[in-house]
Amino acid sequence: MVYFIRPIKDEDIPELNQIDREAFPTMWPATNFKREMENIMAHYMVLVDGDSSNQAGPKTNINIWKWLWNCIYHDSTILQPVADHPKVIGYGAIWVMAGSAHLVSVAVREAYRRKGFGELLLISSLKEAIKHKCFEMTLEVRVSNIVAQNLYLKYGFAIKGIRKKYYLDNHEDALIMTLDSIDSPDFPAKLKGYKNSHTRKWKTTPGMAELAS
Template identity: 30%
Template sequence: MMLATLRFVALDKTYIPKILEIEQVTHTAPWSQRSFENELEHKYGIFLVGLIDGEVSAYGGVWILVDEAHVTNVVVKENLRGQGIGRKLMIELLTKARTKGAVCATLEVRATNATAIQLYEKLGFIQATVRKQYYPDNKEDAVVMMLNDLVKWAP
């Protein structure tokens, strides 16, 4: 596995089967095949796939709502975590969102997901508010995070 070969490309339908495999073992409420297919045609969305040696290693997306980039999904394949891939993916997504006119970014994250919260804080997100019992599967709280100034953002 050559981390140096990591590159980010737009989602293509040929990647979806592998993404669904990763999604199933990652999330308690995984996205459906249809959800990923919708990203192929999403007019205000950016969805990227991280490839290492040509293999799907990470994926994530944002929706651009007027001038706000909302992060919808961010995943690094389990055996590849802790090597900076998640950080690179987020930087790529937010940089692309900025070129499409986003001036700030938001996301929701499970309150127990300390790894993700730390990743986002290191990128400049702050914890804005908590949505109580937001996740229907286990009634867990969501932390709403914001990056207020994407224009001057320099991660």
């Protein structure tokens, strides 16, 4: 298996809708990926299973009934069936505004979690922010989302504040977490250090070495 990260394409949208429904089941309105692709502030990257995308033509084991059910009952914007064997494993997205990178989302398919992919998407998002000369990365995270908070804390994000009743579904508070000074001269070396320890940890995962190098 070979995984890689690349910018979003139109063809990813059905799978991204699927990932969003799984990762953020109560989020409303759902992410409009098509509109985000036209947003000049937004930078979306997807983590792709390279073996799956190398195969020519559509996947054969599409569950058409599951697809129809999703179209009718969950998301009428899905226009193409989604293959049972996923090509897109996860995605990360930032919005760049006035030199600040807002981490809009990072999500990994449930079946692929705890394998280091979330970290890779965060590293790529940070690289993208550096490319756009941002001085910080900031985000909101549910107070109950300890998993994501752990990921951000691991990469040096600090809790800077709280947005009361930020989430519309259950009025949960959001923590504001920020990683400062990503434009400092020593940050690229620090990021490289994070990447190297990630490579050491996950070198036994097929495809991970190619992706992480």
